[in-house]
Amino acid sequence: MVVMKMKFPFEKRVKLAQGLWLLSWCATVAGAFTFSLGCILKTELRRRAEVMDNSDVHVVPNTLMIVGLASLGINYFASKVCQDALDAGRFPRWKKMLKPYFAVSCFFTVLMLLAVIMSYAMKGSLESSLKVGLRNGIRFYKDTDTPGRCFQKQNIDRLQMEFQCCGNTDFKDWFEFQWISNRYLDFSSKEVKDRIKSNVDGRYLVDGVPFSCCNPSSPRPCIQSQLTNDSAHYNYEYQTEELNIYLRGCREALVNYYMGLMNTIGAGVLSVFLLQASVLVSLRFLQTAMEAVEGNENTEIETEGYLLEKSVKETVMEYINPVMKFLMLKNQVEEGTPGNPEIPTDVNVKPGLF
Amino acid sequence: MALMLIKFDMKKRVKLAQTVWFMYWFAVMAGVLVFSMGLFFKIELRKRSELMDNNESHFLPNLLILMGLVACGINAFGGKVCYDSLDPSKFVKWKPMLKCFLMVCVGFNALLLVTALLCFLMRIPLQFTLAEGLKNGMKYYKDTDTPGRCYMKRTLDLMQIEFRCCGNDNFRDWFEIQWVSNRYLDFSAKEVKDRIGSNVDGQYLMDGVPFSCCNPSSPRPCIQLQMTNNSAYYSYDHYTEELNVWKRGCRDSMLSYYGGLMNTIGLLVVLVTMLEVAVTIGLQYIDSSLSTLVNPEDPESESEGWILEKTVKETFTDIMDKMKSMGKGSKVDEGGEAAVATVS
Numbered sequence: 001m002v003v004m005k006m007k008f009p010f011e012k013r014v015k016l017a018q019g020l021w022l023l024s025w026c027a028t029v030a031g032a033f034t035f036s037l038g039c040i041l042k043t044e045l046r047r048r049a050e051v052m053d054n055s056d057v058h059v060v061p062n063t064l065m066i067v068g069l070a071s072l073g074i075n076y077f078a079s080k081v082c083q084d085a086l087d088a089g090r091f092p093r094w095k096k097m098l099k100p101y102f103a104v105s106c107f108f109t110v111l112m113l114l115a116v117i118m119s120y121a122m123k124g125s126l127e128s129s130l131k132v133g134l135r136n137g138i139r140f141y142k143d144t145d146t147p148g149r150c151f152q153k154q155n156i157d158r159l160q161m162e163f164q165c166c167g168n169t170d171f172k173d174w175f176e177f178q179w180i181s182n183r184y185l186d187f188s189s190k191e192v193k194d195r196i197k198s199n200v201d202g203r204y205l206v207d208g209v210p211f212s213c214c215n216p217s218s219p220r221p222c223i224q225s226q227l228t229n230d231s232a233h234y235n236y237e238y239q240t241e242e243l244n245i246y247l248r249g250c251r252e253a254l255v256n257y258y259m260g261l262m263n264t265i266g267a268g269v270l271s272v273f274l275l276q277a278s279v280l281v282s283l284r285f286l287q288t289a290m291e292a293v294e295g296n297e298n299t300e301i302e303t304e305g306y307l308l309e310k311s312v313k314e315t316v317m318e319y320i321n322p323v324m325k326f327l328m329l330k331n332q333v334e335e336g337t338p339g340n341p342e343i344p345t346d347v348n349v350k351p352g353l354f
Numbered sequence: 355m356a357l358m359l360i361k362f363d364m365k366k367r368v369k370l371a372q373t374v375w376f377m378y379w380f381a382v383m384a385g386v387l388v389f390s391m392g393l394f395f396k397i398e399l400r401k402r403s404e405l406m407d408n409n410e411s412h413f414l415p416n417l418l419i420l421m422g423l424v425a426c427g428i429n430a431f432g433g434k435v436c437y438d439s440l441d442p443s444k445f446v447k448w449k450p451m452l453k454c455f456l457m458v459c460v461g462f463n464a465l466l467l468v469t470a471l472l473c474f475l476m477r478i479p480l481q482f483t484l485a486e487g488l489k490n491g492m493k494y495y496k497d498t499d500t501p502g503r504c505y506m507k508r509t510l511d512l513m514q515i516e517f518r519c520c521g522n523d524n525f526r527d528w529f530e531i532q533w534v535s536n537r538y539l540d541f542s543a544k545e546v547k548d549r550i551g552s553n554v555d556g557q558y559l560m561d562g563v564p565f566s567c568c569n570p571s572s573p574r575p576c577i578q579l580q581m582t583n584n585s586a587y588y589s590y591d592h593y594t595e596e597l598n599v600w601k602r603g604c605r606d607s608m609l610s611y612y613g614g615l616m617n618t619i620g621l622l623v624v625l626v627t628m629l630e631v632a633v634t635i636g637l638q639y640i641d642s643s644l645s646t647l648v649n650p651e652d653p654e655s656e657s658e659g660w661i662l663e664k665t666v667k668e669t670f671t672d673i674m675d676k677m678k679s680m681g682k683g684s685k686v687d688e689g690g691e692a693a694v695a696t697v698s
Binding site (some may be wrong): 180183205221 | 385406428431477498499507508511512515533535540543564565566570571573574575576578590645
């Protein structure tokens with residue numbers, strides 16, 4: 001049962017080879033483009049690595065880079081093959097390599113599709129990683145004298161200013177942690193002692209936020225401290241004030257930014273996937289059409305091209321069987337040798353196995 | 355005695371034409387580059403025109419845009435002429451206007467050099483515009499309810515954050531103006547009344563700066579208010595505190611930013627001028643070599659090429675004579691008319 005049989009007269013074969021050559025060069029450029037997209041995404045993720053707890057999401061740019069490099073090779077090979085395709089004398093030397101080539105290129109093309117799917121699916125993992133990372137960032141904001149954490153304050157401040165956000169979920173996160181270093185607290189003053197006694201852990205908690213939460217679009221100078229105290233500032237109402245500090249949380253801001261980036265990249269890679277798939281399909285048609293010409297005196301005869309010689313299921317089994325045989329072979333040898341030394345060592349002859 | 359005479363045979367002429375054609379394509383791209391640099395500079399000036407009192411001169415970016423466009427046109431035309439020079443039948447139609455075109459090219463190159471010089475010199479007027487504009491900008495910081503100035507606060511805050519600067523010369527400039535709007539001052543409070551009473555203009559002055567002056571690299575949370583009062587904060591000495599707010603003034607920051615930009619653009623324009631001079635010389639060689647064929651009928655004969663037909667001095671005296679004769683010609687006409695008038 002042949003899959004997708006098509007008739008190919010000589011002119012159509014020539015047109016197919018020419019079209020494929022052009023397409024494969026376009027696909028090579030597209031492969032380089034995919035690689036660069038992967039690099040861009042990885043750079044962007046690494047820039048904010050301090051507020052991410054784990055690097056699970058890095059699997060997306062890594063896959064894109066691998067697929068980009070692989071598709072460069074695949075398409076270059078395809079262009080070489082179709083250049084020789086119309087010459088009946090030079091085509092046969094590629095015959096042996098084409099079967100493993102198709103297996104490898106199908107694998108990488110499927111991997112490309114997987115990368116696109118992953119870029120949409122990784123949202124949850126990214127969000128949980130950012131949740132933990134930002135929480136730690138806020139917790140260690142005050143540790144500007146601890147080695148390894150002394151730049152945490154600077155990073156969080158710059159992050160909040162650049163992404164126009166405040167805190168993890170929102171600005172109230174700053175009320176729950178001590179973000180002023182003990183070095184700058186006067187422990188002899190009454191106010192400090194009161195605040196430290198007011199909670200179990202002995203932390204200096206304030207209802208204030210760092211300056212980087214301030215919104216420049218506010219018509220009044222920024223109110224950072226005593227945010228919940230309406231009487232501390234003239235003409236100020238905490239519940240209705242919207243422009244004073246950023247109301248958005250940094251987790252939401254970062255997730256939106258990265259998902260926007262990954263969606264754009266995903267759309268681009270999807271079109272590259274379609275291009276790559278069309279290159280492979282055309283090459284397969286060209287290969288099968290040229291196979292019938294081989295050995296024939298008249299190279300201008302009409303031939304038939306097809307995608308798969310047998311049905312899909314049979315072809316898949318054909319590819320899987322050698323792999324299975326190799327694995328079964330190992331099992332057979334391990335089971336056989338300790339009990340029965342008379343089993344023949346010629347392991348290719350196994351009548352009852354399949 | 356021609357200037358820089360070179361003998362050309364057919365092969366050498368072909369090579370020259372191909373090289374000059376290549377160089378013309380680079381020159382077209384260089385023209386596009388000059389155009390885009392002019393556009394970029396214009397956009398950068400417009401982005402901050404509020405801080406320059408909307409008073410900044412757009413002469414230089416406009417000139418750069420114009421020169422870029424003209425360069426593209428001239429170089430594309432020159433490239434076409436080069437391409438046709440290899441085919442005698444096609445070259446014939448360009449021959450009469452080539453001398454004129456070369457004069458235009460020389461003039462254009464001189465203009466490009468002047469543009470490059472301007473790029474380096476226009477820093478000085480920009481300095482004054484910036485100083486004036488920033489002073490006024492700070493004055494209008496609090497006017498967030500006045501139409502036409504309501505975005506000054508945001509612009510100034512964003513500028514101080516981006517350029518990492520505070521105030522005009524330094525952060526103390528903020529101590530001299532009222533930057534808190536009257537709408538948020540409680541005039542019944544004693545503190546406010548004291549401050550307003552303490553100066554002639556009745557302004558609410560304080561030793562504090564806006565939040566955008568804060569330096570994120572500081573190890574302690576930002577101290578914006580009561581900056582000169584050491585006892586207001588624990589372990590604080592405003593004389594030795596360096597990381598708290600940005601120390602640099604915004605005039606210096608913006609000037610070095612725009613100055614750097616203009617220096618880079620000036621340097622690029624100088625390089626483009628050198629490229630243009632090279633292609634003009636190349637075209638002159640092509641023109642002179644194709645007009646001195648030993649055997650006019652045979653396109654493969656030898657010829658000579660030069661930059662100037664006679665030496666520089668002789669060419670100069672030739673031009674002066676031509677100009678004098680043009681001037682004399684008009685005088686002779688007048689004299690002739692006068693003579694005719696007196697005769698008749």
